[in-house]
Amino acid sequence: MTSFEKFRQQLAAGEVPNPAQVVIPEKAKSKQGHRSGIVTRALAVAIDISVTIVVMLVSYGLLWLFLLLIAPIKIFEMPEASWFFLAGFVLLWAYCTASWALSGRTLGNHLMGIQVVDYKGNRLGWPLSALRSIFSMVFPIGLLWVVVSPTNRSVQDTILRTGVVHNWSVTLIDPFVKE
Amino acid sequence: MTTPGEQPDEGTGQEVVLVVNQVPSPGATNPVSELVGLAAGLVGAVASVIDHTVTAGVNAALDRVVPIAVNVVVDRIDLTKIVLERVDIDAIVASANMDKIIDRVPMVDIANYIIDEIDLPKIIRESTGGIATDAVNAARMQTLSIDEFINKIADSVMFRRKGRNSESPTSSDSASGQ
Numbered sequence: 001m002t003s004f005e006k007f008r009q010q011l012a013a014g015e016v017p018n019p020a021q022v023v024i025p026e027k028a029k030s031k032q033g034h035r036s037g038i039v040t041r042a043l044a045v046a047i048d049i050s051v052t053i054v055v056m057l058v059s060y061g062l063l064w065l066f067l068l069l070i071a072p073i074k075i076f077e078m079p080e081a082s083w084f085f086l087a088g089f090v091l092l093w094a095y096c097t098a099s100w101a102l103s104g105r106t107l108g109n110h111l112m113g114i115q116v117v118d119y120k121g122n123r124l125g126w127p128l129s130a131l132r133s134i135f136s137m138v139f140p141i142g143l144l145w146v147v148v149s150p151t152n153r154s155v156q157d158t159i160l161r162t163g164v165v166h167n168w169s170v171t172l173i174d175p176f177v178k179e
Numbered sequence: 180m181t182t183p184g185e186q187p188d189e190g191t192g193q194e195v196v197l198v199v200n201q202v203p204s205p206g207a208t209n210p211v212s213e214l215v216g217l218a219a220g221l222v223g224a225v226a227s228v229i230d231h232t233v234t235a236g237v238n239a240a241l242d243r244v245v246p247i248a249v250n251v252v253v254d255r256i257d258l259t260k261i262v263l264e265r266v267d268i269d270a271i272v273a274s275a276n277m278d279k280i281i282d283r284v285p286m287v288d289i290a291n292y293i294i295d296e297i298d299l300p301k302i303i304r305e306s307t308g309g310i311a312t313d314a315v316n317a318a319r320m321q322t323l324s325i326d327e328f329i330n331k332i333a334d335s336v337m338f339r340r341k342g343r344n345s346e347s348p349t350s351s352d353s354a355s356g357q
Binding site: 028033111113147163168 | 319339348
């Protein structure tokens with residue numbers, strides 16, 4: 001019989017398999033904690049951008065419906081592309097900043113099983129998170145450096161000393177919890 | 180059952196009630212027999228008193244002596260060992276009514292305690308990931324292999340013989356000072 005106290009100790013010491021790790025395919029287990037490659041990261045970015053666009057369209061639709069209540073005779077029209085682009089930019093920046101600072105994952109990161117960490121492997125702080133997301137957005141081509149880099153880092157990662165690592169499970173023992 | 184021709188047994192419904200009336204005959208009293216009767220009554224009463232007294236006394240004595248004696252006996256023997264050797268505890272447990280025992284055990288409280296302690300909801304969340312894990316894992320495996328393929332090509336183009344080092348420090352490493 002294993003007491004709960006003992007179970008937790010064994011789990012912390014890695015003597016028993018983490019229930020959350022069991023579902024990870026055998027082949028991918030060795031890749032956990034390694035920096036991910038270009039395709040994974042690009043797909044995550046694509047998912048995030050898609051999410052942002054969907055959120056923007058839905059928000060605009062709701063806003064238009066609300067305006068319809070105030071001024072009933074208003075013809076629906078899409079906003080100017082530049083405004084749309086600017087709003088999307090700000091939204092994506094805020095979304096990435098908050099996601100990386102709070103959990104290290106945006107929705108795209110979560111689906112692709114990757115996590116943004118600093119040079120120690122910890123979660124980014126808010127300033128670093130904000131800096132990294134704005135840097136990634138004004139210089140998206142920097143992501144391609146992952147292919148060239150010997151350590152799978154983008155230009156942003158190299159300069160800000162961050163990394164994007166595979167972490168397919170939200171583990172019982174959160175690596176971000178600092179004792 | 181009685182076969183034909185036999186006398187019916189007793190207790191087949193026929194009861195014989197014998198009533199004897201003793202007719203007292205005055206003048207036939209015998210002083211000796213009266214005396215004997217009186218003496219017998221007296222002896223009976225005395226015997227009854229003695230019986231009660233003795234019984235009470237013996238009971239009181241036993242009440243005091245028996246616990247002491249049993250204690251002395253039990254002190255000198257290893258009752259647990261005897262029970263373990265001679266009593267079939269499994270049989271006793273097997274014959275116990277488990278339903279009644281379980282009825283007295285707060286099963287729901289215990290279940291809730293276990294669920295809280297091992298944080299079952301979190302385990303379920305993590306195992307399922309909120310999304311069909313198998314499908315997501317399959318997609319991740321696909322991109323992982325494409326990543327490796329691209330990395331291999333890039334490494335060979337740049338004549339990088341050792342390949343690349345994608346290992347990243349984790350916070351557990353930094354916590355233990357590595």
